[in-house]
Amino acid sequence: MADLKKVCNVTFENNFTSVGNGGTIKVNGVQYSSPTSQFQVVEGNTITAEAEYYYHINGINYTFLNWSDGSTSLSHAFSISQHEAIKANYRGKPTNNGEYIHFGTQVGQPIVIYWTDNPNANVTQYQIWRKVKHNGVMGSEQLIATVSRGTGQYTDRDYVLTSGYTDDIIYYDVRGYYSVEGTYSDPDYVSVYGAEPLYKSGLSGKPAEYSIGAYPNPFNPATTIKYQLPERGHVTIKLYDVTGKEVKELVNEIRDSGYYEVELNGKDLSSGVYICTIKANKYNKSIKLMMVK
Structure with a gap:
């Protein structure tokens, strides 16, 4: 009688935090639904289980983390000494699939x-x-x-x-x-x-080239026109409507090289497309602006 060993009831299940214990687990090479039915194992004997590496459940990717005894091997032999429920623990992260960036x-x-x-x-x-x-x-x-x-x-x-x-x-x-x-x-x-936009703050030193831009665009009622000059010269900036008629003169003066800005207040303008033109030395550039009310 002293040699008699008890028969232990063993079950296996997956563990998804707050989601449940579905999925499948292989036990001794045979696949079962989780949680499995009880397996009867004589005390001191082993039973082998194999977890799935990956599951996708409702927007969450679950990857195998470890068994309840701490083993991180997908396939693991358990030495049984008592009745127990053995868990395959998973960690969940949001999937990138379906973000459609x-x-x-x-x-x-x-x-x-x-x-x-x-x-x-x-x-x-x-x-x-x-x-x-x-x-x-x-x-x-x-x-x-x-x-x-x-x-x-x-x-x-x-x-x-x-x-x-x-x-x-x-x-x-x-x-x-x-x-x-x-x-x-x-x-x-x-x-x-x-x-990088022309209107980005923190610009200093001498610009390497001429440039002009506006933000916001479309605008209502105002936009800031920022421009840069690599050398000293006479600068004019004017606003025209789509027929070519001059609407506003924003700048008309000599300026040193550097970064500048001027505000265009459009509260007296009608909705529509306008052309903003800069002339500085031999540089000429026009950009489209849109006033939206």
């Missing part, structure tokens, strides 16, 4: 990032990450904003959209936050052509 289409305007919310309501917010490849050199990633679920878009005013490659390629990643487990989706960057 895309961008606004207005060239010369701040880059607007759009996305679709994760179907899981427990993905409650999103981090917006950015990294910039400038002249072929990739910079470090930077967290630029955190927005709530339901926002669906973010405007990055540090860069404007361009129609093709200039000096920069801008990469964005929208990372969902799964509040149940405190996890974020894995990095998944999407790129767009962009450039």
Whole structure:
């Protein structure tokens, strides 16, 4: 009688935080639904179970973390000494599939990032990450904003959209936050052509070239026109309507090289398209402005 060993009842199940214990598990090479029925194992003997590595459930990617005894091997032999329920633990992160990240289409305007919310309501917010490849050199990633679920878009005013490659390629990643487990989706960057806008603050020193831009555009009732001069000269900036009639003279004076701005107040203008023209030394440039009321 002293040699008699007890028979232990053993079950296996998957463990998805707050979601349940579905899925499948192989026991001794045979696949069963989770949770499994009881297996009877003589005390001191072993039984082998194999977990699935990956599941996708309602917008969350679950990957195998460990067994309840701490083993991180998908296939693991358990030495049984008592009745027990053995769990395969999983960690969940929001999926990137279905975000459908895309961008606004207005060239010369701040880059607007759009996305679709994760179907899981427990993905409650999103981090917006950015990294910039400038002249072929990739910079470090930077967290630029955190927005709530339901926002669906973010405007990055540090860069404007361009129609093709200039000096920069801008990469964005929208990372969902799964509040149940405190996890974020894995990095998944999407790129767009962009450039630093003329109106970006902090410019100093002597400009390398002539340039002019306006923000906001379209505008109501005012916009700021910023321009740069690489050398001293006589500058005129005028506003014309689409028929070519002069509407306003904004600048008419000699200025040193540098960065300048002038406000266009359009409260007395009708809605429509206008042409803003700068002449400085041999430089001539016109840009379209749109007044919207």
